[in-house]
Amino acid sequence: MASTLLALEADALVEWVTTHGGQAFHAKIIRSNVLERGVLDYDQMTSLPADLRAALVAELPILASAETTRTVSRDKTVKVLLQFPDRGGSVEMVHIPPPDKADTRGATLCVSTQVGCPVGCPFCASGIGGLERNLEAHEILEQFLIGRQVGPLRRAVVMGMGEPLLNMEALNTALAAVHDEMGLGARKITVSTVGFPDRLHKAARQKPRFELAISLHTADDPQRDNLVPAMKGVAIEDILAAGDDWFEQTGREITYEIALLGGENDTPWHAQRLAERLAGRRCMVNLIPWNPSPGMNFRRPEPGTPEAFRDDLIARGLVATVRWSRGLDDDAACGQLRQRVKQG
Numbered sequence: 001m002a003s004t005l006l007a008l009e010a011d012a013l014v015e016w017v018t019t020h021g022g023q024a025f026h027a028k029i030i031r032s033n034v035l036e037r038g039v040l041d042y043d044q045m046t047s048l049p050a051d052l053r054a055a056l057v058a059e060l061p062i063l064a065s066a067e068t069t070r071t072v073s074r075d076k077t078v079k080v081l082l083q084f085p086d087r088g089g090s091v092e093m094v095h096i097p098p099p100d101k102a103d104t105r106g107a108t109l110c111v112s113t114q115v116g117c118p119v120g121c122p123f124c125a126s127g128i129g130g131l132e133r134n135l136e137a138h139e140i141l142e143q144f145l146i147g148r149q150v151g152p153l154r155r156a157v158v159m160g161m162g163e164p165l166l167n168m169e170a171l172n173t174a175l176a177a178v179h180d181e182m183g184l185g186a187r188k189i190t191v192s193t194v195g196f197p198d199r200l201h202k203a204a205r206q207k208p209r210f211e212l213a214i215s216l217h218t219a220d221d222p223q224r225d226n227l228v229p230a231m232k233g234v235a236i237e238d239i240l241a242a243g244d245d246w247f248e249q250t251g252r253e254i255t256y257e258i259a260l261l262g263g264e265n266d267t268p269w270h271a272q273r274l275a276e277r278l279a280g281r282r283c284m285v286n287l288i289p290w291n292p293s294p295g296m297n298f299r300r301p302e303p304g305t306p307e308a309f310r311d312d313l314i315a316r317g318l319v320a321t322v323r324w325s326r327g328l329d330d331d332a333a334c335g336q337l338r339q340r341v342k343q344g
């Protein structure tokens with residue numbers, strides 16, 4: 001399997017460069033061109049010797065992924081399908097510009113961590129077909145580089161395909177580069193997880209370079225068993241306790257997310273139960289009205305229901321917002337991403 005630039009660790013890149021006629025410091029120049037300046041073409045790295053540039057072009061591609069399609073929805077959300085010819089599989093990533101055209105602070109990028117997803121939430125297209133494989137660190141990092149080429153980034157959410165805590169090592173490696181070399185701060189990156197307690201306890205102790213969102217979806221244990229099948233039998237109380245531990249370890253508040261499914265988890269009873277269970281916690285609740293995908297037996301909440309749910313939570317002392325997803329008409333919204341190209 002051919003290697004790529006971003007797949008090489010620092011020492012390996014120095015070795016590659018020196019065995020191809022360059023000097024050790026050229027490795028730094030190459031990496032800073034790619035990660036800090038966003039140059040994805042060796043021919044533009046004119047401070048490198050011509051022979052080294054020619055060797056790089058011939059033998060060491062910068063990216064492992066190939067962009068298969070790029071589509072733009074009515075609200076200017078851009079969805080990119082990436083294929084990985086060497087290792088197989090494909091993922092989608094989404095570049096979401098600010099809703100206000102006058103806002104020049106840059107877009108939100110949504111990236112994926114796995115090809116497919118093993119969690120199998122019945123309302124999400126990403127879990128159809130289960131998990132094919134974890135992405136490598138450089139395959140996650142590439143999404144940030146490609147996203148930045150679509151347009152400037154203000155923040156990123158690790159909320160695309162896959163469950164990030166099940167691929168934590170690769171994600172940490174990728175985010176270290178995003179943070180240290182691309183310059184996107186930890187407060188500007190949010191990782192969204194279904195909240196495996198043991199993994200949360202561990203992640204909280206790894207000096208995380210991100211904010212945390214836990215996809216709770218309901219405060220009712222039997223219902224959660226159905227909505228998040230891979231966590232069947234894990235008590236919500238244990239997830240909340242792991243969230244409390246995260247807050248103690250990092251000092252950063254958690255966002256709890258609820259995909260609001262019409263008639264399923266959006267009733268006043270569900271709001272009350274959620275408020276009771278989150279009472280006394282410094283956190284925020286994000287309500288995401290469900291986005292339809294073909295073949296799924298759910299419906300969107302009735303008009304006004306998400307706002308009523310939010311107001312109910314606020315009246316009970318929580319901080320809550322409704323987040324309407326962007327890119328709906330292009331299947332680029334939350335829960336709609338999937339592997340559209342399968343390789344043999």
Ligand code: SF4
Pocket residue numbers: 117118119120121124125126127160161162163194335
């Ligand atoms: S909602 Fe998240 S965890 Fe659930 S199947 Fe989709 S990608 Fe996986």
